[in-house]
Amino acid sequence: MANRVGVEVSIALAEAVGLANTDVIAAYPITPQTHIVEHLSELVADGELDAAFIPVESEHSAMSACLGSAAAGARTFTATAGQGLELMHEVLYIASSMQLPIVMAVANRALSSPLSVWSDHSDAMAVRDTGWIQIFVENGQEAVDNIICAFKMAEDHRILLPVMVHLDGFYLTHVIEPVMLPNRREVDNFLPPNDYPLPLWPENPVAMGDFAPPVIYFETKVAQEMNLRKAKGPIIETWEEFNKTFKRHYQPVELYKCENAKVLLFTMGSVSETAMTTIDKMREGGQEVGLVRLRLWRPFPYEEFRNAVKDVETLIVLDKAISFGGPGGPVCSELRSALYNESKKPKIVSIVAGLGGRDITTSDFEQIINRGIDIAQHGSDKEYEIYGVRE
Amino acid sequence: MQDYTVYVPKLIPKWESFVPGHRACIGCGEVLAVRLAAKALGRNTIVANATGCMEIVASPFPHTSWSVPWIHTIFENTAAVASGIEAGLKVMMRKGRRPQKDIHVTAIAGDGGTSDIGLQALSGAFERRHNFTYLCFDNEAYMNTGIQRSSATPYGATTTTSPAGKVSIGQVTWKKNMPAIAVAHGIPYVATACPSYPFDLIAKIEKAAATIGPAYVHIFSVCPTGWRCATDLTIRIGRLAVTTGIFPLYEVEDGQYKMSIDFPKLRPITDYMKLQGRFGHLSSDIIDQIQLTVVKKYEELREKSVASIDAEDKS
Numbered sequence: 001m002a003n004r005v006g007v008e009v010s011i012a013l014a015e016a017v018g019l020a021n022t023d024v025i026a027a028y029p030i031t032p033q034t035h036i037v038e039h040l041s042e043l044v045a046d047g048e049l050d051a052a053f054i055p056v057e058s059e060h061s062a063m064s065a066c067l068g069s070a071a072a073g074a075r076t077f078t079a080t081a082g083q084g085l086e087l088m089h090e091v092l093y094i095a096s097s098m099q100l101p102i103v104m105a106v107a108n109r110a111l112s113s114p115l116s117v118w119s120d121h122s123d124a125m126a127v128r129d130t131g132w133i134q135i136f137v138e139n140g141q142e143a144v145d146n147i148i149c150a151f152k153m154a155e156d157h158r159i160l161l162p163v164m165v166h167l168d169g170f171y172l173t174h175v176i177e178p179v180m181l182p183n184r185r186e187v188d189n190f191l192p193p194n195d196y197p198l199p200l201w202p203e204n205p206v207a208m209g210d211f212a213p214p215v216i217y218f219e220t221k222v223a224q225e226m227n228l229r230k231a232k233g234p235i236i237e238t239w240e241e242f243n244k245t246f247k248r249h250y251q252p253v254e255l256y257k258c259e260n261a262k263v264l265l266f267t268m269g270s271v272s273e274t275a276m277t278t279i280d281k282m283r284e285g286g287q288e289v290g291l292v293r294l295r296l297w298r299p300f301p302y303e304e305f306r307n308a309v310k311d312v313e314t315l316i317v318l319d320k321a322i323s324f325g326g327p328g329g330p331v332c333s334e335l336r337s338a339l340y341n342e343s344k345k346p347k348i349v350s351i352v353a354g355l356g357g358r359d360i361t362t363s364d365f366e367q368i369i370n371r372g373i374d375i376a377q378h379g380s381d382k383e384y385e386i387y388g389v390r391e
Numbered sequence: 392m393q394d395y396t397v398y399v400p401k402l403i404p405k406w407e408s409f410v411p412g413h414r415a416c417i418g419c420g421e422v423l424a425v426r427l428a429a430k431a432l433g434r435n436t437i438v439a440n441a442t443g444c445m446e447i448v449a450s451p452f453p454h455t456s457w458s459v460p461w462i463h464t465i466f467e468n469t470a471a472v473a474s475g476i477e478a479g480l481k482v483m484m485r486k487g488r489r490p491q492k493d494i495h496v497t498a499i500a501g502d503g504g505t506s507d508i509g510l511q512a513l514s515g516a517f518e519r520r521h522n523f524t525y526l527c528f529d530n531e532a533y534m535n536t537g538i539q540r541s542s543a544t545p546y547g548a549t550t551t552t553s554p555a556g557k558v559s560i561g562q563v564t565w566k567k568n569m570p571a572i573a574v575a576h577g578i579p580y581v582a583t584a585c586p587s588y589p590f591d592l593i594a595k596i597e598k599a600a601a602t603i604g605p606a607y608v609h610i611f612s613v614c615p616t617g618w619r620c621a622t623d624l625t626i627r628i629g630r631l632a633v634t635t636g637i638f639p640l641y642e643v644e645d646g647q648y649k650m651s652i653d654f655p656k657l658r659p660i661t662d663y664m665k666l667q668g669r670f671g672h673l674s675s676d677i678i679d680q681i682q683l684t685v686v687k688k689y690e691e692l693r694e695k696s697v698a699s700i701d702a703e704d705k706s
Contacts, residue, residue, distance in 0.1 A: 054478050064472050069476065072437075072476045202434055206461075209463035
């Protein structure tokens with residue numbers, strides 16, 4: 001039986017890593033990821049988790065140790081945030097390109113400078129193209145569930161890719177929530193032991209990480225791209241299987257009160273729950289608005305997204321990051337291009353808000369939606385709108 | 392030394408894990424050292440290779456020169472990758488998912504990958520006491536990218552980024568003492584070696600592999616391409632580096648220095664330098680200055696070595 005407990009999300013997430021019987025955790029402390037790795041260290045120190053905790057000297061080495069561990073066939077986890085994710089950057093490409101099934105929790109944090117430990121999605125957007133499967137979660141339960149799913153996805157022989165689970169720093173990592181923690185037996189049944197094909201082992205020597213001359217490099221990259229795109233099917237299957245066991249269902253794109261809605265707000269991460277409250281209130285006030293939330297950021301679920309917005313007149317997209325000197329909201333820019341060639345498409349309004357931990361409240365969302373409707377109707381001379389900045 | 396020739400076929404294992412077909416330059420001392428090291432490490436070995444000459448010459452997709460498991464990822468992280476392999480195997484053996492086996496997890500890198508860009512990762516891995524062997528193949532510059540200076544490039548050498556010019560003698564800094572940095576971590580085994588002394592090299596690699604905890608072997612690797620020397624002089628130049636005192640061979644076991652070969656009288660460094668174009672521009676003043684430094688550093692090393700022998704005698 002699952003156990004419903006009131007627990008800090010970072011602790012619950014670490015418990016999920018423990019329930020997955022993880023073999024190796026290599027991590028470097030960075031706010032707001034610290035409680036995750038502290039609790040994992042405790043689990044190892046108390047003998048509750050039989051794992052190696054490698055207290056590496058940097059995030060670059062954290063991800064590098066994960067490469068070695070995953071290549072040896074061990075179940076491998078790390079967690080980081082903000083600058084730490086950036087320090088890992090070049091290593092992230094290696095994990096995906098060499099098909100090493102590493103699971104990483106990212107406690108989303110703004111990027112310096114100026115230094116900010118608080119949350120936004122700048123770090124996530126900077127690693128958008130690294131070839132990892134990327135999942136956004138909205139609350140503690142989703143964090144726990146998706147960490148367990150992430151191991152199953154990563155190690156699935158049809159996928160064999162690293163998975164990032166993004167959770168907003170502080171907004172999620174440091175809050176106490178009621179969470180259903182599955183028991184070990186349930187997780188064992190759902191998640192078989194890691195059986196990495198062709199691990200590093202002397203009896204069956206393999207060479208990993210050859211260099212590729214121009215005659216073959218392009219093919220390897222196209223193969224990687226095809227593999228990530230076709231991972232969507234097995235990812236969805238994993239969530240469906242999870243639902244069968246645990247009765248909680250996740251989808252690439254999730255809808256909230258979208259029936260008859262002509263206006264949809266688009267969000268990712270923990271703000272979605274705040275946005276739901278606003279949607280409830282505005283619906284009560286007679287406005288036909290709804291919320292679409294993206295869970296699966298990579299591979300991008302084009303079909304599901306287009307389907308979700310096909311009958312909508314206005315799509316208001318919230319970005320918690322800026323693409324400097326470019327389209328403003330990086331997520332909105334992708335959504336625009338996903339819809340550009342559609343014959344019937346909504347007007348799209350790009351809103352950038354909530355950088356560096358600036359709160360977006362329910363009343364902020366109401367203003368964002370109303371401003372979005374206004375811009376959709378009357379147009380704007382700007383590429384995107386900034387919300388919530390003092391002039 | 393002559394006696395060795397009789398026993399050579401018996402002393403060196405015939406088995407190869409670094410096999411022919413690689414693309415190293417003619418006369419490459421580094422690839423010779425890798426081959427000898429691979430023999431010494433044996434079959435139960437997993438190699439993590441930093442980006443560099445030895446990676447490039449051995450692994451154009453879909454080929455490999457390695458017949459033991461081998462992984463290359465990026466340049467500066469090899470010690471960290473080896474940490475992960477070692478930790479992963481240890482846990483999986485403990486949990487019964489791999490049979491118990493003594494596996495030599497070995498990281499290999501060049502001097503740039505070790506003493507410059509990879510130093511932090513290496514320091515971390517030493518400090519965490521992973522059970523692994525780290526081999527630095529030192530050819531004294533970034534040879535793979537075209538002879539750029541590293542912190543292991545010797546004083547006075549001309550390279551493409553420390554070129555000798557009208558107002559420069561070439562490299563103006565002294566070679567970083569990487570073995571001393573390894574020793575400072577308090578790891579159980581540190582040694583220097585050179586493939587011109589193959590039995591010594593093999594014995595040290597075997598010792599390093601058998602060490603429980605981190606072991607570091609710094610291997611002097613003559614590079615005719617980068618040093619501007621004749622390709623048939625590789626072995627001789629390696630021997631001259633040792634006999635001039637430029638690259639002394641020694642071991643440091645649990646902090647105790649021990650000279651592997653000691654020379655009461657060193658050969659003049661010009662014997663070594665005159666064979667290499669990279670030192671060709673140096674004036675006799677500069678050479679004298681280098682000579683004094685080489686002798687001074689050699690004496691310091693001998694003193695440390697003598698001191699440790701004395702300490703053993705006293706105990």
